[in-house]
Amino acid sequence: MKPMWTFPVLMTLAACAASMPNGSEVVEPGILKEVPDSVRMLAAPGQDLSTVKIAPEDGCFYYLWNGPVESTFLPLRTAQGNPICTRTEG
Template identity: 45%
Template sequence: MTPAHSTGKAALLVAALLTLGACTLPVTRIAEPETGLSQEKMAQLSAMAAPYQDVQTTVLRPEDGCYWYRHVGPVETTMLPLRTPEGRPICTERGAQAAS
């Protein structure tokens, strides 16, 4: 094998790896929301919320006074309102008054 032949194979291998690397999806980490909620409040929300929701990611949105959680779906991750098993949103007193 000649040195030129060896160099050509190496260059072809590098080009193939770069091409394959361009076809992959970037892996991004979604930041964990800072809940700022006490353990007592988290326990209350957990008792009130429907079981399919991730209460550990719950945040209180000041805009509406309601609690929202991070839902990780098959296509996207989004914040959704935290709801009771009956489907009612879980809000603070101020949020409940604004909703009615």
């Protein structure tokens, strides 16, 4: 059985290695300073775009959702429910 801290540590290290699209600036490791206009136009309403990151493992955008008990990153989606990513699979 692996220690429970292994996953969070690996996720933190992976976030540090995220590649950003050209022109995007990073405030802290993995967090975009400014969300590209093209992503803002694609994003469905109701998603908070003030804290957005790109996950290095899939190249998709995630936004910080602040719930009543915890905060977590959720996939940024279009109005049709599709994830918004910087690269396609394949």
